[in-house]
Amino acid sequence: MRDLFRAEWLKIAGNRWVASCLIWIFPMMAVGLTIVMGLILALSSDARTGFSQDDTYRWTDNAIGVWSIPNNPIGRLILLGFTAVVFAGEYQWPTWKNVVPRNRRVALILIKFLALGGFVVLAFVLMSILWTLGWGLLTQIAGTSYGPHITGKVLSEFAEDYVLAAGLAFTSTIISAGYAALAGMLTRSILGGVLVGFGLTLAEGFSILALLLIGWFTDFPEIVHAYRFLPFYNLINVSSWLTENKPLAMQPSEEGIFADIIFSDSLAFSVAVLAAWVVGLITLTAVLFRRQDIT
Amino acid sequence: MSETVAIRIENLSKNFGRRKSKRIQAVKNLNLEVHAGQVYGFLGPNGAGKSTTIRMLLDLILPTEGNAYIFGQHVRREHQILRRVGALVEGATFYNFLNGRRNLEVLARTANHYDPARIEMLLGQVGLSHRANQRVKGYSTGMKQRLGLAAALLSDPELLILDEPTNGLDPAGMHEMREFIRDQAALHGKTVFLSSHLLGEIEQVCDRVAIIHLGEIVREGAVEDLLADKTYLRVEATPLDKAADVLREFWTVTVNGQSMTVVAARSDIPHVVRRLVDQQIDIFHVAAERQTLEEYFLSVVQEAVPHA
Numbered sequence: 001m002r003d004l005f006r007a008e009w010l011k012i013a014g015n016r017w018v019a020s021c022l023i024w025i026f027p028m029m030a031v032g033l034t035i036v037m038g039l040i041l042a043l044s045s046d047a048r049t050g051f052s053q054d055d056t057y058r059w060t061d062n063a064i065g066v067w068s069i070p071n072n073p074i075g076r077l078i079l080l081g082f083t084a085v086v087f088a089g090e091y092q093w094p095t096w097k098n099v100v101p102r103n104r105r106v107a108l109i110l111i112k113f114l115a116l117g118g119f120v121v122l123a124f125v126l127m128s129i130l131w132t133l134g135w136g137l138l139t140q141i142a143g144t145s146y147g148p149h150i151t152g153k154v155l156s157e158f159a160e161d162y163v164l165a166a167g168l169a170f171t172s173t174i175i176s177a178g179y180a181a182l183a184g185m186l187t188r189s190i191l192g193g194v195l196v197g198f199g200l201t202l203a204e205g206f207s208i209l210a211l212l213l214i215g216w217f218t219d220f221p222e223i224v225h226a227y228r229f230l231p232f233y234n235l236i237n238v239s240s241w242l243t244e245n246k247p248l249a250m251q252p253s254e255e256g257i258f259a260d261i262i263f264s265d266s267l268a269f270s271v272a273v274l275a276a277w278v279v280g281l282i283t284l285t286a287v288l289f290r291r292q293d294i295t
Numbered sequence: 296m297s298e299t300v301a302i303r304i305e306n307l308s309k310n311f312g313r314r315k316s317k318r319i320q321a322v323k324n325l326n327l328e329v330h331a332g333q334v335y336g337f338l339g340p341n342g343a344g345k346s347t348t349i350r351m352l353l354d355l356i357l358p359t360e361g362n363a364y365i366f367g368q369h370v371r372r373e374h375q376i377l378r379r380v381g382a383l384v385e386g387a388t389f390y391n392f393l394n395g396r397r398n399l400e401v402l403a404r405t406a407n408h409y410d411p412a413r414i415e416m417l418l419g420q421v422g423l424s425h426r427a428n429q430r431v432k433g434y435s436t437g438m439k440q441r442l443g444l445a446a447a448l449l450s451d452p453e454l455l456i457l458d459e460p461t462n463g464l465d466p467a468g469m470h471e472m473r474e475f476i477r478d479q480a481a482l483h484g485k486t487v488f489l490s491s492h493l494l495g496e497i498e499q500v501c502d503r504v505a506i507i508h509l510g511e512i513v514r515e516g517a518v519e520d521l522l523a524d525k526t527y528l529r530v531e532a533t534p535l536d537k538a539a540d541v542l543r544e545f546w547t548v549t550v551n552g553q554s555m556t557v558v559a560a561r562s563d564i565p566h567v568v569r570r571l572v573d574q575q576i577d578i579f580h581v582a583a584e585r586q587t588l589e590e591y592f593l594s595v596v597q598e599a600v601p602h603a
Contacts, residue, residue: 007404101377102406294355
């Protein structure tokens with residue numbers, strides 16, 4: 001399996017345009033933004049004054065904040081593009097016919113997810129390091145503080161928060177990657193993978209509206225409970241548990257037929273739902289690929 | 296099932312399309328056996344079902360019905376058997392953004408048997424050592440075919456499945472490929488399953504052939520046996536029309552410009568000559584000629600009538 005992973009890694013890293021534009025762009029963005037902001041601070045005293053007025057810069061926030069990028073629409077779209085290339089590229093090039101006889105199909109799909117996850121983690125860890133260090137440089141130029149001081153307690157709390165934030169971002173990325181992988185496999189096209197994958201991600205986020213409408217028209221409000229089993233709600237719920245140590249309390253409406261419905265699920269429930277989605281999407285991709293004709 | 300049978304195909308069928316009205320039966324109830332050490336030719340016009348059959352053998356396509364075995368093992372249920380197979384399927388395609396050497400490394404690692412020394416040896420064998428660091432994007436079709444051949448040999452397979460390996464090769468390249476295929480069987484003891492349009496090449500290298508048409512095998516056998524009784528006589532005589540009329544009473548005759556072909560055996564030459572001489576016809580040339588595989592193939596394909 002190590003050789004198979006290395007093969008996948010070589011393919012992705014060797015596709016320099018794709019790797020640069022869709023994955024290394026994140027650490028490069030950290031460096032680019034630091035340089036631009038550094039130049040502005042170095043050349044403009046007004047900018048330095050404005051920057052130093054805020055003395056609440058924290059390296060811990062900067063390092064952890066980077067992990068919110070996979071959840072914003074632009075970050076998500078870029079990562080969907082990356083996933084689509086990894087999965088649908090083999091159809092478009094067409095190279096599956098060389099690869100499939102050489103190893104089991106299930107192993108090929110699992111390794112793709114693993115390598116994809118590896119690249120995403122590496123890119124964002126690099127970005128968070130560069131962004132944190134870069135911001136430190138900017139605070140030096142502006143002459144402002146950059147806390148907190150490093151102590152054992154700070155480090156252990158930071159490590160815990162960092163791992164949780166990264167884990168959440170990783171889970172959300174893998175779920176989106178699952179959509180893009182399925183879409184790429186079924187459309188056999190990179191563009192198809194991106195568009196359908198993005199469409200599915202958006203549709204999932206807005207599915208509560210559809211459920212509310214269905215509940216309204218069918219006079220069956222309980223159908224809204226289905227939203228509790230979708231990734232979007234559970235990602236926010238886990239985030240709420242991690243940051244505020246309480247569930248996300250969601251009530252579709254205070255009056256009318258949905259008034260009695262309140263989502264307030266435990267951390268364990270949301271983690272279980274998310275795990276089921278991750279395993280389910282990867283399994284579905286592998287099962288479909290196992291039966292797919294490589295023509 | 297014996298290990299001496301390299302490929303065994305049993306009642307293999309493949310339908311494309313789910314709706315009955317749009318369903319295409321690409322391969323119909325195919326049965327085939329290739330013995331280890333043979334060079335086996337798989338012939339057929341475009342769309343006959345050759346590539347579909349090869350893809351089913353390599354587990355790229357799921358058969359609608361039937362089974363394919365390699366060295367006695369089911370290709371889908373015992374996928375590891377494909378590690379003993381090297382294949383070049385319908386034109387070599389690679390990761391264009393990687394160089395030739397890196398492409399081979401990726402494929403070798405995918406099969407869990409990366410051996411840098413073997414890659415260098417194969418690059419040398421196919422004449423690509425000097426271009427190995429160049430991206431495949433810049434390779435000609437012929438270079439890609441040669442890289443494809445190197446990729447097929449990565450695991451030192453016992454069975455080589457080559458689908459149109461001479462596509463894109465110049466005459467010298469085709470000659471090299473023919474020598475290469477012969478060597479693989481004669482010197483390295485490999486079984487070669489070869490599909491090609493170039494029937495002259497097939498005739499020169501294959502022990503046995505199967506002709507597939509509209510998804511069905513219409514002829515199968517040793518090349519020598521298939522062509523053995525396919526001789527005819529070429530006759531040049533004057534006046535040609537009169538000669539043709541005389542011979543038509545006994546044999547099938549076709550006039551082709553300045554000569555005619557007479558469907559008769561070599562042993563009939565004295566009878567042909569005697570009959571022409573009796574009619575005061577001047578004879579300039581009489582010779583027995585063997586039908587080529589190409590002529591045989593065309594006659595078989597034209598004969599084959601599609602089933603309803």
